[in-house]
Amino acid sequence: xxxxxxxxxxxxxxxxxxxxxxxxxxxxxxxxxxxxxxxxxxxxxxxxxxxxxxxxxxxxxxxxxxxxxxxxxxxxxxxxxxxxxxxxxxxxxxxxxxxxxxxxxxxxxxxxxxxxxxxxxxxxxxxxxxxxxxxxxxxxxxxxxxxxxxxxxxxxxxxxxxxxxxxxxxxxxxxxxxxxxxxxxxxxxxxxxxxxxxxxxxxxxxxxxxxxxxxxxxxxxxxxxxxxxxxxxxxxxxxxxxxxxxxxxxxxxxxxxxxxxxxxxxxxxxxxxxxxxxxxxxxxxxxxxxxxxxxxxxxxxxxxxxxxxxxxxxxxxxxxxxxxxxxxxxxxxxxxxxxxxxxxxxxxxxxxxxxxxxxxxxxxxxxxxxxx
Ligand code: PLP
Numbered sequence: 208x209x210x211x212x213x214x215x216x217x218x219x220x221x222x223x224x225x226x227x228x229x230x231x232x233x234x235x236x237x238x239x240x241x242x243x244x245x246x247x248x249x250x251x252x253x254x255x256x257x258x259x260x261x262x263x264x265x266x267x268x269x270x271x272x273x274x275x276x277x278x279x280x281x282x283x284x285x286x287x288x289x290x291x292x293x294x295x296x297x298x299x300x301x302x303x304x305x306x307x308x309x310x311x312x313x314x315x316x317x318x319x320x321x322x323x324x325x326x327x328x329x330x331x332x333x334x335x336x337x338x339x340x341x342x343x344x345x346x347x348x349x350x351x352x353x354x355x356x357x358x359x360x361x362x363x364x365x366x367x368x369x370x371x372x373x374x375x376x377x378x379x380x381x382x383x384x385x386x387x388x389x390x391x392x393x394x395x396x397x398x399x400x401x402x403x404x405x406x407x408x409x410x411x412x413x414x415x416x417x418x419x420x421x422x423x424x425x426x427x428x429x430x431x432x433x434x435x436x437x438x439x440x441x442x443x444x445x446x447x448x449x450x451x452x453x454x455x456x457x458x459x460x461x462x463x464x465x466x467x468x469x470x471x472x473x474x475x476x477x478x479x480x481x482x483x484x485x486x487x488x489x490x491x492x493x494x495x496x497x498x499x500x501x502x503x504x505x506x507x508x509x510x511x512x513x514x515x516x517x518x519x520x521x522x523x524x525x526x527x528x529x530x531x532x533x534x535x536x537x538x539x540x541x542x543x544x545x546x547x548x549x550x551x552x553x554x555x556x557x558x559x560x561x562x563x564x565x566x567x568x569x570x571x572x573x574x575x576x577x578x579x
Contacts, residue, residue, distance in 0.1 A: 304332025389524025424498025
């Protein structure tokens with residue numbers, strides 16, 4: 208059997224990794240400023256993370272959600288305390304798409320409605336509802352297209368007000384749009400959404416799958432605007448590569464037995480990974496590091512590019528200068544530096560939150576030579 212060919216692959220095969228470095232099959236070392244799509248939060252192969260998973264595997268790796276699992280409670284408690292949402296509940300699943308799918312489903316259950324407002328250029332994943340709320344017709348199959356989604360331009364308050372009717376169950380928005388190329392919702396816009404959703408009996412879902420988990424210097428990007436959305440979705444950095452996702456749910460939203468469910472979500476190994484990630488982020492002050500190193504990167508990039516540098520902390524995007532269309536490719540092939548991209552011409556930096564200042568400075572030095 209061969210693989211179903213849906214990915215365009217870089218000509219690199221990583222076989223080992225440590226911190227912000229990746230080594231390929233030929234022994235070449237790369238600086239990783241992409242983090243496997245914002246997934247590597249505490250760094251590749253962190254010793255404490257490896258140890259936690261190994262130890263857990265020695266005890267029990269998996270059991271379904273039909274039994275007690277204290278690790279889930281420990282993860283929920285630590286996530287609540289560390290993120291500033293101790294009064295919220297946590298539903299555990301396996302990916303970002305699943306987190307959004309469950310948040311949309313929950314909003315629909317609670318309100319008894321099915322219409323959703325999403326943002327133009329949004330990306331929320333590839334399950335049925337999540338992909339329907341994603342503004343990319345190329346990845347929406349006819350099967351997914353039955354959902355009732357209205358797309359509005361982000362940061363346009365008048366357009367939002369026009370779309371928000373009493374039939375709307377949920378509004379979904381990313382903390383910072385990632386796949387679109389790093390675009391931030393304005394503080395006033397988020398505050399308006401929060402207020403109007405509450406007045407309208409609509410649930411606001413903050414998709415923090417990419418922008419959450421300390422990446423922007425706050426635990427969640429939306430915390431820069433002071434709002435408290437009723438549903439927040441997480442994944443990516445949550446497991447540092449171990450598949451895990453979750454929905455943080457406001458206390459007024461009440462569960463009933465069987466309302467949501469999953470076989471693998473919240474399994475023992477995933478929880479061990481998730482707990483280790485939170486402990487490391489906290490003990491090693493990685494959220495603070497993300498802000499510090501990210502601020503320097505943004506400043507240095509602003510000094511060498513005329514186009515604006517977008518984002519916060521270690522979630523950074525900028526348009527590839529027209530004169531250097533192969534910039535990303537050259538950074539990999541000539542300098543062995545991985546960066547991310549967003550179509551059609553954006554370079555995205557989504558490194559580990561533990562990226563050192565020395566590595567950031569090295570990147571800037573090399574970058575300057577490429578755009579001379
Ligand atoms: N939401 C956002 C904001 C994302 O960036 C992504 C993935 O890139 C997803 C959801 C989907 O996550 P997953 O690929 O884990 O399903």
